[in-house]
Amino acid sequence: MKSVSAKKMSWVILALALLILAGTWTILRLRLTAQPFKRTEMIMGTTVEITVIPANEEAVREAFAAIRKVDQLMSIYKPDSEVSFLNQRGENQLSPETIQVIRQAIKYSEMTEGAFDITCRPLMDLWKKAKKEQKIPSPEEIKRADELVDYRKIILKGSLVKLPTPGMKIDLGGIAKGYAVDRAIQVLKTKGVRRALVNAGGDLYVLGTPGWGKKWTVGVQDPRNLEEILTTIEASDCGIATSGDYRKYFILEGRRFSHIVDPRTGQTVEEVPMSVTIIAPDATTADALATGVFVLGPGEGISLIESLPGVEGLIISEVGENEQMNSSSGWEKFLEIRR
Numbered sequence: 001m002k003s004v005s006a007k008k009m010s011w012v013i014l015a016l017a018l019l020i021l022a023g024t025w026t027i028l029r030l031r032l033t034a035q036p037f038k039r040t041e042m043i044m045g046t047t048v049e050i051t052v053i054p055a056n057e058e059a060v061r062e063a064f065a066a067i068r069k070v071d072q073l074m075s076i077y078k079p080d081s082e083v084s085f086l087n088q089r090g091e092n093q094l095s096p097e098t099i100q101v102i103r104q105a106i107k108y109s110e111m112t113e114g115a116f117d118i119t120c121r122p123l124m125d126l127w128k129k130a131k132k133e134q135k136i137p138s139p140e141e142i143k144r145a146d147e148l149v150d151y152r153k154i155i156l157k158g159s160l161v162k163l164p165t166p167g168m169k170i171d172l173g174g175i176a177k178g179y180a181v182d183r184a185i186q187v188l189k190t191k192g193v194r195r196a197l198v199n200a201g202g203d204l205y206v207l208g209t210p211g212w213g214k215k216w217t218v219g220v221q222d223p224r225n226l227e228e229i230l231t232t233i234e235a236s237d238c239g240i241a242t243s244g245d246y247r248k249y250f251i252l253e254g255r256r257f258s259h260i261v262d263p264r265t266g267q268t269v270e271e272v273p274m275s276v277t278i279i280a281p282d283a284t285t286a287d288a289l290a291t292g293v294f295v296l297g298p299g300e301g302i303s304l305i306e307s308l309p310g311v312e313g314l315i316i317s318e319v320g321e322n323e324q325m326n327s328s329s330g331w332e333k334f335l336e337i338r339r
Contacts, residue, residue, distance in 0.1 A: 036210070039064070044071045044177055046201030050184065052193050053210060059191035063184035063198065070180035073098050074172045076121070087121070087169040091162040097183075098172075099159060101284075105175050108288040109151040112304065116292030117263035121169035122148040124261055127268055131257070146266035177203040178241055178287025185283075198283075203241045205283045223274035223316055224323070230316065231325075233334040239283030243290035244275030262295050269295055273317040276301065279334060281310045289313070298326045 037055030041048050041064055048067055050060050073095055075081045086092035094102070105118045122145040130137050137145075148167050155162035163170070177200045184198045185205045195208035197216055206216035215236045219229040223244050233240075243260060251257070257268040276294045280286040289311065293301035298315045305313040305328045312334065315326045 034211075043067050044075065044180065044200060045077065046177070048200045049197075050188075050199075051197045052188060053195040053208075056188075056191060056193055059188050059193050062191065063187045066183040066187045067180040067200070070097065070176060070183055074101065074176045076169075076171055076173070083170060083172060086161055086163065090164075090166065090168070091160065093159050094161050096159070097179075099156070099161070101172055101175060101179050102154070102156070102161065102170070104179075104284060105172065105288065106151055106154065108175070108285075108292055111308075112289075112292035112296060114151070114264050115262065115295035115300075116174060116288055117149060117151045118170045118172055118174065119149050119151050119154065119163075119168060120261050120263040121171040122146075122167060123263065123266055124171060124259075125169075126266075127257065127259075127261060136255075142266035146263075149263050149266075174243075174291040175284060175288045177201065178239060178283035178285070181205050181239065181283035181287075203239075203283055203287045205239045206235050207237060209236050220277050220314065220316075221275070222323070224318070230323075231314070231335065233279070235279060235334055239280050239286035240277065241280075241283060241286035241290040242275055242277045243294040260291060260294055264295075269297075273298055273301075273315045274323070275316045277314045278305070279312045279331075280308075285311070298324075302326055302328060 034054045036051050036053045037057060037060065038049065038051045039060050043064070044067070048064070050063055052060055072078060073082050076083055076087065078084060082092060082094050082098050086094065102118070105116070108116045109118070123142070126137050126141060126145045148165055153164055153168065154170070155164060181198045181200050181203055182205065185196065185207055188196050188207065193207070195210060197207070198205050204218070206218070209215055215234040217232055217234055218240055219232045220242065222228040222230040260269050261267070262269055273294060276290050278286040278290045278293065280289060293304060293313060293315065296304060298317055301313065301315055305311050312328045312330045314331055317324045317326070
């Protein structure tokens with residue numbers, strides 16, 4: 001009897017050992033197969049990074065192709081793009097993708113009461129010239145350029161878009177990157193990817209989570225000390241975008257001029273705010289609102305954010321020698337919890 005019991009016990013111990021070994025192997029295999037795959041390319045004039053978990057090179061390749069297509073259609077720096085032809089001729093038949101982005105841009109123009117306006121290219125060209133020549137434009141020059149800026153003048157008839165005033169131009173730079181990120185996420189989803197991060201120079205979307213019970217961590221840079229992270233947030237399944245005056249700017253006659261122009265006044269946005277970070281249901285919305293809120297400033301900007309469901313924001317401004325942070329009421333729920 002004792003020998004039989006001992007034999008049974010041996011089999012039980014062996015079975016338990018095999019179960020433990022199998023479990024250990026399963027965990028190890030899951031960890032190995034869940035390793036992230038990351039690829040970086042230069043597209044749309046910025047660094048685009050796609051990370052997927054687990055690795056899926058084909059999905060990443062097709063996601064980058066989707067971003068390149070958006071760039072080819074909408075870039076003003078490609079002379080053969082649809083938008084370049086539109087600006088040159090004053091009218092053009094556009095693809096459904098470009099029409100969609102223009103319609104969305106008009107929606108955000110209405111939402112921000114003109115603080116976001118894709119027809120502001122003449123003003124941007126004027127201030128670009130000012131930077132090159134180191135000369136502030138005269139009030140007359142600003143007035144002439146500003147007369148060409150008005151999103152309400154864009155004529156949409158099916159796939160035909162017209163810019164009725166000679167010299168009118170559009171620039172989708174304040175919304176196209178966000179749209180490209182959303183298109184890449186759509187492609188990844190169709191390929192079965194459920195955990196990913198697509199980042200196009202600060203316009204990004206976080207899909208799913210990078211690990212069990214953990215959200216993606218995103219840092220918000222200090223706009224006056226780019227080596228420092230001012231705050232970090234945790235997010236999943238949303239778009240995040242930041243607009244600021246700290247990467248593209250120039251100083252002239254003791255004044256700091258950002259690359260973002262207020263379409264309503266013709267002037268660049270100076271000092272307040274320094275940066276705006278928006279969290280939204282998609283990257284297109286986050287991208288457009290980051291620019292629009294930057295132009296509106298802290299007061300009007302926070303009011304707009306509070307009126308929009310699913311949208312939160314952080315506005316960093318310079319007050320004297322200090323930085324002031326204004327955030328929407330729901331921003332705190334995204335703040336990283338230190339573990």
